[in-house]
Amino acid sequence: MNKLPVISEAEWEVMKILWQSSPMTANEVIDALASHMDWSPKTVRTLLNRLVAKEAIAYHPDSRPYSYFALITEVECQKAETKSFLKRIYSGSFKPLMVNFLKEEELSSADIEELRKLLDEKSDPKRRG
Amino acid sequence: MNKLPVISEAEWEVMKILWQSSPMTANEVIDALASHMDWSPKTVRTLLNRLVAKEAIAYHPDSRPYSYFALITEVECQKAETKSFLKRIYSGSFKPLMVNFLKEEELSSADIEELRKLLDEKSDPKRRG
DNA sequence: ATACATGGATTACAACTGTAATCAAGTGAG
DNA sequence: CTCACTTGATTACAGTTGTAATCCATGTAT
Structure with a gap:
């Protein structure tokens, strides 16, 4: 029943990568995103940090470089987003x-x-x- | 083909009121929202102003108090939001x-x-x- | 040992949002 | 005619987001 964090549009792109395969290092995430998003590596690292702060993802701190993984599932996020989208745009x-x-x-x-x-x-x- | 403006969550509530019936004065919008949103009248006026700035709505400037009306249709906004939502959350x-x-x-x-x-x-x- | 490169931590900064408050001008009451 | 109220215009202010750059510590090549 723990509340899902609010995940921004850009952050969603990162989540999708980690949901596809995980754990991944920051550089692996950066590479995976490189094909479709035109982001600086620094930007991706910022997004990773924010997602960690929001407790949407975490990393194994013993492994250097860190390897990141999702703490919440794609389906639960999709469901939550769908519900709020339906409510907002189509009155549910x-x-x-x-x-x-x-x-x-x-x-x-x-x-x-x-x-x-x-x-x-x-x-x-x-x-x- | 003119681009639709980006409408925030709070602004959507105002748009829905104006789509239901229009034109309306600011006070009428405020009253209509009072039942479900716990917003100060000032807040609603701010949202109206921002929507005017975004050219999502306009008002008849000759009528005092102003009466506001939507410049874009609900269906076109719904379609646009749906498309971007699907893309973001369900890869389209x-x-x-x-x-x-x-x-x-x-x-x-x-x-x-x-x-x-x-x-x-x-x-x-x-x-x- | 030392300097550079790489990854991680911290900081930057403007636009957009939620949520109003303050200021100013026009209108009706007295 | 003047004062208060109403409406509209301007300003506020912190949190989130997009989009990074800078700073710092550690591992690596020489």
Whole structure:
């Protein structure tokens, strides 16, 4: 039940790296981010430090250089963000979100079939497979 | 194609009021917010001013007191927020969002049926109604 | 032993946010 | 006409965020 920390947009990029594979040294994180984010190594180190301060991640202090790892899971963060996003933007209701998404996106019928399957599983968890 | 302004969490509350009914005077907005937000009237006025500065809203300057109205629509803002949210939290993919949502929420079969209907309409827009 | 490089700790700094308070100008009450 | 109230304009101020740079300590090459 411990509260999740507030994670900023830039910090999320770092978290995603550590959720993909962990533990990692600062330099490994920096390299992993280099491909898509145009950040100075110093910036990434700052973000790591802030995430440590927020207790979203930690590091093994005995290992030099430090190796960092997440203290909270991606799914719990996603759920929390989703809840607050829905509340803020859609007054908590999923349906208009889906309406907007469907209007906006090009989806193959296979995509739609996948989504439909999710609903099937929810309405009748037995008939899965 | 003009860029939407960045609207903060507190500012969203004000926007939602103006999207519901508009134009409104500052005091009307303050009253409308009083029920759910515990903000000083000064705070609400600050938010209105910032939204004007961001060109998210405007006011009729000839009418005293000013009456404010939105310059951007709720749906376009929702779409933009949804896109950036999906990108940030789910790497742009809707499916895991839906998975998380479904796992978290108690939904009646009627709710699910509604969502399924949305997918039906998307896959075959003709057979609607 | 010494100087340099590397990683980690500390500091920087402006923009944006939440949350107002203060100041100033116009309007209605007396 | 003058004073107080209301509305609008300006200012405040600390915390978060994006985006680093600087300082310090330790390991490495010479």
